[in-house]
Amino acid sequence: xxxxxxxxxxxxxxxxxxxxxxxxxxxxxxxxxxxxxxxxxxxxxxxxxxxxxxxxxxxxxxxxxxxxxxxxxxxxxxxxxxxxxxxxxxxxxxxxxxxxxxxxxxxxxxxxxxxxxxxxxxxxxxxxxxxxxxxxxxxxxxxxxxxxxxxxxxxxxxxxxxxxxxxxxxxxxxxxxxxxxxxxxxxxxxxxxxxxxxxxxxxxxxxxxxxxxxxxxxxxxxxxxxxxxxxxxxxxxxxxxxxxxxxxxxxxxxxxxxxxxxxxxxxxxxxxxxxxxxxxxxxxxxxxxxxxxxxxxxxxxxxxxxxxxxxxxxxxxxxxxxxxxxxxxxxxxxxxxxxxxxxxxxxxxxxxxxxxxxxxxxxxxxxxxxxxxxxxxxxxxxxxxxxxxxxxxxxxxxxxxxxxxxxxxxxxxxxxxxxxxxxxxxxxxxxxxxxxxxxxxxxxxxxxxxxxxxxxxxxxxxxxxxxxxxxxxxxxxxxxxxxxxxxxxxxxxxxxxxxxxxxxxxxxxxxxxxxxxxxxxxxx
Numbered sequence: 001x002x003x004x005x006x007x008x009x010x011x012x013x014x015x016x017x018x019x020x021x022x023x024x025x026x027x028x029x030x031x032x033x034x035x036x037x038x039x040x041x042x043x044x045x046x047x048x049x050x051x052x053x054x055x056x057x058x059x060x061x062x063x064x065x066x067x068x069x070x071x072x073x074x075x076x077x078x079x080x081x082x083x084x085x086x087x088x089x090x091x092x093x094x095x096x097x098x099x100x101x102x103x104x105x106x107x108x109x110x111x112x113x114x115x116x117x118x119x120x121x122x123x124x125x126x127x128x129x130x131x132x133x134x135x136x137x138x139x140x141x142x143x144x145x146x147x148x149x150x151x152x153x154x155x156x157x158x159x160x161x162x163x164x165x166x167x168x169x170x171x172x173x174x175x176x177x178x179x180x181x182x183x184x185x186x187x188x189x190x191x192x193x194x195x196x197x198x199x200x201x202x203x204x205x206x207x208x209x210x211x212x213x214x215x216x217x218x219x220x221x222x223x224x225x226x227x228x229x230x231x232x233x234x235x236x237x238x239x240x241x242x243x244x245x246x247x248x249x250x251x252x253x254x255x256x257x258x259x260x261x262x263x264x265x266x267x268x269x270x271x272x273x274x275x276x277x278x279x280x281x282x283x284x285x286x287x288x289x290x291x292x293x294x295x296x297x298x299x300x301x302x303x304x305x306x307x308x309x310x311x312x313x314x315x316x317x318x319x320x321x322x323x324x325x326x327x328x329x330x331x332x333x334x335x336x337x338x339x340x341x342x343x344x345x346x347x348x349x350x351x352x353x354x355x356x357x358x359x360x361x362x363x364x365x366x367x368x369x370x371x372x373x374x375x376x377x378x379x380x381x382x383x384x385x386x387x388x389x390x391x392x393x394x395x396x397x398x399x400x401x402x403x404x405x406x407x408x409x410x411x412x413x414x415x416x417x418x419x420x421x422x423x424x425x426x427x428x429x430x431x432x433x434x435x436x437x438x439x440x441x442x443x444x445x446x447x448x449x450x451x452x453x454x455x456x457x458x459x460x461x462x463x464x465x466x467x468x469x470x471x472x473x474x475x476x477x478x479x480x481x482x483x484x485x486x487x488x489x490x491x492x493x494x495x496x497x498x499x500x501x502x503x504x505x506x507x508x509x510x511x512x513x514x515x516x517x518x519x520x521x522x523x524x
Contacts, residue, residue, distance in 0.1 A: 016343035031374035094491045140206045144360045146393040164263040166255040169239030175223040177215045186220035188268045194279030199223035200394025213513040224260035228398035245345040248406040253287045254295050272308040282315040290431045307458035313502040318421045318472040333408040347401045365389035382505040432457045434485040460489040465497030
């Protein structure tokens with residue numbers, strides 16, 4: 001690297017440090033005031049009445065879904081009202097979820113689930129009404145320790161940490177729950193995290209987490225982390241220092257996802273696995289499936305051949321209205337391409353500095369929460385309050401400025417998620433063509449030139465929160481019901497959930513864990 005380039009990057013870094021420090025300070029003040037007003041000044045009537053809205057939603061669904069609907073309408077890409085292009089039962093592929101239970105209540109109080117019957121005794125669910133000491137037995141350690149091993153040792157689960165290397169020189173953290181009986185072959189599941197998170201987000205709720213539920217249900221649980229994470233590790237002999245932050249979504253799909261999957265399959269001896277992803281992780285998954293012919297074109301790897309199931313939680317395929325409504329997101333989108341504002345290396349490295357100083361203290365988790373609450377309108381109303389601080393122990397992580405440019409940039413050369421999702425994931429073309437699908441006979445497949453049998457594609461299970469405004473779940477639903485074969489997918493549309501509730505809601509096992517496992521087991 002020349003002296004001139006070194007000086008220029010140093011100047012960018014210094015300028016960006018000052019600007020982003022001021023930017024984050026302003027957000028902190030605004031977030032603190034927003035939290036103070038919400039907690040102390042708003043009247044109860046102005047606060048969100050979740051239980052009331054759930055009851056109304058339940059009554060509305062019970063009236064409108066007394067009989068199965070058969071819909072036959074022209075195709076539409078309107079994200080507000082998904083339409084069916086062909087004639088089949090909506091309930092076969094899309095299920096409106098039951099209302100959320102209050103923290104501490106049981107499913108018995110809200111056991112009417114649209115489209116299926118829930119028998120608590122058959123599911124083996126613990127009923128706190130029959131055991132007055134249930135809360136004591138299942139109480140979680142409220143100490144704040146940024147290490148999954150600390151918590152999972154208490155459950156008798158050993159968390160193994162592995163390092164795996166990508167072809168382009170990055171070292172990834174791969175965590176594994178050691179299986180109880182190595183002589184029993186357990187189907188592998190790989191969990192993949194969202195933007196600015198680690199895979200600790202899948203496990204931070206302890207015995208109430210999806211990771212723990214999968215483990216107790218007999219699955220071989222692996223938690224994959226994308227490049228850089230908490231500590232950006234590389235192979236200096238493979239990667240030039242100037243390339244350390246020169247990566248975005250394409251590299252995460254081409255190298256990180258491939259490396260994690262191959263490592264799990266090699267360790268387990270299976271040919272395929274189940275990928276369970278949240279938010280950005282679903283972007284990686286859908287990119288590898290839909291655009292795999294291009295991304296992996298000069299390799300023998302094909303994501304389609306490696307996945308038995310793909311579970312997408314709060315899938316980030318199309319941008320939601322929040323990207324335009326929030327002033328700070330508009331500001332970031334308008335300045336993300338300027339190296340003087342955000343630099344050219346790590347995105348907001350001050351976050352990681354603050355984390356290194358304060359993680360493990362309540363103030364760190366509290367500040368993280370009020371930031372998220374203010375920036376994305378997310379709240380903890382559906383979370384277990386005793387676990388809220390623990391959830392933020394495993395974020396944020398290092399990401400590159402280039403990755404944020406991929407999400408937000410206006411630059412046509414980048415084809416960002418915000419402005420070019422229609423090109424990355426075309427609405428009006430078939431992503432997974434089936435040779436005997438009469439509905440798709442006149443539609444040219446997008447990526448896969450040869451039509452396939454359903455068995456050639458993974459089963460896709462999508463859990464889409466209706467209150468998620470960061471991404472547009474309705475638009476994704478609209479695509480699938482108009483252009484994809486219904487034998488390939490199933491969708492759960494969850495009324496009260498938002499973007500993080502699919503991981504941290506207190507009833508996530510009832511509303512996502514059990515329905516997901518029921519479908520996974522039918523596919524084996």
